Amino acid sequence: YAAPPPPRPGGQGRRPVTVTIRAFVKRLLPVWRTVLGHMPGGFRTGPAAVLLAVVGLGLFLWGAHMPAKAWVAQVMLDQAWQDARAGRPTARPWPWADMVPVARLSIARLDTTNIVLSGARGRTLAFGPGHLDGTALPGTPGHSVVSAHRDTHFKHLRDAVVGDLIRVERPSGAVNAYRIVEKRVIDSRREQIMVHADRDLLTLVTCYPFENWDPGGPLRLIVTAEARSAETAW
Numbered sequence: 001y002a003a004p005p006p007p008r009p010g011g012q013g014r015r016p017v018t019v020t021i022r023a024f025v026k027r028l029l030p031v032w033r034t035v036l037g038h039m040p041g042g043f044r045t046g047p048a049a050v051l052l053a054v055v056g057l058g059l060f061l062w063g064a065h066m067p068a069k070a071w072v073a074q075v076m077l078d079q080a081w082q083d084a085r086a087g088r089p090t091a092r093p094w095p096w097a098d099m100v101p102v103a104r105l106s107i108a109r110l111d112t113t114n115i116v117l118s119g120a121r122g123r124t125l126a127f128g129p130g131h132l133d134g135t136a137l138p139g140t141p142g143h144s145v146v147s148a149h150r151d152t153h154f155k156h157l158r159d160a161v162v163g164d165l166i167r168v169e170r171p172s173g174a175v176n177a178y179r180i181v182e183k184r185v186i187d188s189r190r191e192q193i194m195v196h197a198d199r200d201l202l203t204l205v206t207c208y209p210f211e212n213w214d215p216g217g218p219l220r221l222i223v224t225a226e227a228r229s230a231e232t233a234w
Contacts, residue, residue, distance in 0.1 A: 073127045077101065081115050084171035099124045102131050103138035104169040105146070112156045120147045129153050129204075135195055139168040139176040143196045147205040150213075150221070154206040157223055166202060166225050178202045178225035189218045200227035 076093040081101045083091035092100055099117040106113040116138055120130035129148035136142030148154035166178040178201075185208050186193075193203060201224060208219040 077115050077117075077128060081171075085173065093127075099127075099130070101171065103171075105129070105138065106167045106169075107156070107160065107164050108167070109164050110156045110159055114148070114153050116146055120145075125149055125153075136197070137170070138202060139170045139174060141200055143199055143201040143203065145193060145195065145203045145205065150206040150208065150210055154204065155210065157204060157206055157221060158210045160223055165228075168202065177228045179228050180223055180225045182222070182224040184222055186220050186222055187218050188220050193220075193222065201225065202227070 073093070080091045080093040081104060084101050090100055092098075099119050099121075101115050102118050103116040104113060105116060114129050116129045116131050117124050117127065118131055118133075120132045124130040125148060129146050131138060132145040132147060135145040138144045138146060150157075160180060160183060162180050162183060164180045166180065168176045168178060170176075193205065204223040204225075206221050207213070207217060208221040
């Protein structure tokens with residue numbers, strides 16, 4: 001993970017969701033005008049043009065639905081994280097959400113940052129890494145376990161190596177450092193993750209392998225990191 005930029009005081013620099021969506025639509029319009037400009041004149045007006053516009057819009061929305069949903073969700077998660085940093089620890093990314101940001105993880109060498117959400121349920125993992133209930137919160141004493149999907153938020157773990165430093169930031173502003181000490185693959189049918197409550201550990205879990213995989217496979221990549229003092233880590 002790359003060392004994340006310092007928190008933006010009071011949320012300075014954030015762009016409202018409506019502004020970013022408007023900018024996205026403005027970028028789309030020139031593309032549509034270019035397509036129409038290459039069509040024969042008879043197809044630019046009348047029922048054929050209307051039908052083409054409807055079909056094109058439908059195909060675009062069908063293809064862009066999931067990326068757009070994920071993009072908007074990340075904007076709202078960032079807003080919730082800033083709210084939590086401002087002293088509202090129960091800030092939810094959207095009114096009906098049943099999760100809140102509990103930490104932010106980053107690895108300097110891999111230049112990645114993830115907001116960790118409460119609960120490792122399926123609906124939580126669709127938007128970001130989830131903290132496993134019953135384990136210590138990331139950055140607090142004890143053993144914390146965080147999981148995420150291999151093709152999205154934890155896809156960078158394929159490139160993580162022993163010795164990489166993980167920065168964990170809590171909503172309070174406290175920062176803790178962890179160093180990766182082990183990276184291995186287990187078969188979940190024969191082995192389970194052992195939680196060591198008496199040790200200050202951070203375990204990151206995702207499915208495996210990263211390529212040529214079938215959903216629901218039994219293999220898991222386990223990345224274990226030990227707590228380090230800030231003085232010796234940064």
